[in-house]
Amino acid sequence: MTGAEALRAAIPRLWAAGVEDPVRDARILLAHVLRIGTDLLIRDLPNTLTAAQVAAFERAVDAREARQPVSQITGLRWFWSYPFLVTSDTLDPRPDTETLVIEALSARFDRMLDLGTGTGCILLTCLLETGRSTGIGGDSSEAALEVARQNALRLSVQDRAEFRRLDWTEPGWADGLGRFDLVVSNPPYIASAEMEGLAPEVRDWEPRQALTDGADGLTAYRAIAEGLPTLLASGGRVLLEIGPTQGQAVATLLGRVGLVDSRILPDLDGRDRVVAARAP
Template identity: 55%
Template sequence: MLAKAVRRLEAAGVPDAPRDARRLLAHALGVAPGRLTLVLGDPVPDAAAEAFETLVTRRAAREPVSHLTGTRSFWGRDFVVTPDVLDPRPETEILIAAALEAPFARVLDLGTGSGCILLTLLAERAIAAGIGCDLSEAALAVAGLNRAALGLDERAELRPGDWFAALEADTGRFDLIVSNPPYIAASEMPALDPETRDFEPRAALTDEGDGLAAYRAIAAGAPAWLTPGGRLMVEIGPTQADAVSALFAASGLADVAVLRDLDGRERVVAARVPL
């Protein structure tokens, strides 16, 4: 069954077909992926075989594995994922690592989606609290599931709204603002892989313009919501470092820096409010 599924996924152009086939078979059998080898010689129950066939068919149509299994791992934790939110990606862990290099007590996550950034930061800092904002009520519902699963209901607040519009005058300031906003230009959308282009929420991918609209809004609003010395960190596209850095500098932010991911690509722009 596994070998047949691998051949089918390879024929459909699925990247790393053997890995995906194993994950889907483990899911259908209800075993941990790391234990699949131990049961490969066992007979497969009819229900599991039927479920696996359905999963392979959907994956061959390039539906993301996370949508098929319902979860995606991020910073060592499993997060609920649906078509209403972006998949948490390993590259975003660069932002997490940088944020954890300095202390923070209050964090704001703009465009929180699944909540993976906000909730990971709070899970790693037991004394911190924060707010996650998103224009999508459906995304906030997914974030709420992840918040409950991680036991963070008391420390993570989720609010509907577009960027800083979700905040109120008495919300107070933050010593850390983070975001992985829509940064793909509309002209770049057709070239994306089918898993992203056809199955993830378009509003979380592109601003339908040049890919910089979110950064303009964040740069304009962040200084008023950050404490003196407070940090701003955003994920960026591979060609946006100079443009986003210039926006941050023009807004009065200091110590603007570009952080690279493990592949050497410019991935995060960080800055802070002057003391």
């Protein structure tokens, strides 16, 4: 079987499974198996695959047919301009979250805190882009923290990034962390009633505790807001990723704890994506 024949067999299967872009995904999976970039795939399509490559591609297609995310199958996702390890213990970094990074980098910060860090993509990208800042990534999942530590090592920023177990559902979770110029978070904001409407790649494969609070989607914001007076330095900024209907509710929560200059920022599709505010 050649690479081209393998692709021709895989694409109809993925299409029938409801995969949104079966051609793209089949190409990514075959390139992953061949250990080349997708830009070089056309060069190798006429070549005969080894038995091991055929078997590996079949396993990858089976997984995608079951709607496992491509990033979990390949173990890698590009975010901003950096490659991040991804597992079933972390959210898949999404382009929408780059809205938060753009705003984070719009002003100087020396010390930042990333709550619910997951892969560490927000924290590590911000540190890499500044070249001087330091930060802490917190998560309640030890498995996610291990992925973030691996990403820090792979991106050679481990000397400026620290990862700790932090759970905003626990009393006193913000105590002892010190003050930060920047606090960021992409917390679980999907309401429990909305979970069934998610794509299978998200609903069935990503960690549920990173997606939803099992309630109205605002639980994490309430807890984070309560900790911010302890965490933010004078003039320090907070940036929180939100669902498209949550902007005003989250801005109100930040105002109640004394933060000022709240703004709701849109993503590239024009949907509300980030709430920004600062300490007086």
